[in-house]
Amino acid sequence: MKDYLITEIVQGMLPYLDNAQLMRLREKLTECLSNKVVTDGSMVDNDTGTSNDEFVEMFIAAKKVEGCSERTLKYYQSTIVKALET
Structure with a gap:
């Protein structure tokens, strides 16, 4: 689910960012979502x-x-x- 979410965000930003920026965006999203559980209806913070x-x-x-x-x-x-x- 996280990969799908990240892909959706990156694809939405395609018209606005160059390839290097898109790669950095994907890296940052992966980093930020690493300790989160993303489900279809909500996002839960694993820390809390x-x-x-x-x-x-x-x-x-x-x-x-x-x-x-x-x-x-x-x-x-x-x-x-x-x-x-x-």
């Missing part, structure tokens, strides 16, 4: 084991502590979930 859903929950909890209204919290939650689905 935290998924996107857990990050959303932590964000919403932090906003609740800050005093945001329930309406605002629901808006944040739905907006973030929609963004992660794309």
Whole structure:
């Protein structure tokens, strides 16, 4: 899955980068994703084991502590979930 993701990104950058830059991009992506688990729907950081859903929950909890209204919290939650689905 990581190789597929890296290939998709590199192919998307083909019109903008020369061959040397594309090779460097591929190397950097491989390096950055080496400690990540990439699945079809989300990416989990192997260092912490935290998924996107857990990050959303932590964000919403932090906003609740800050005093945001329930309406605002629901808006944040739905907006973030929609963004992660794309």
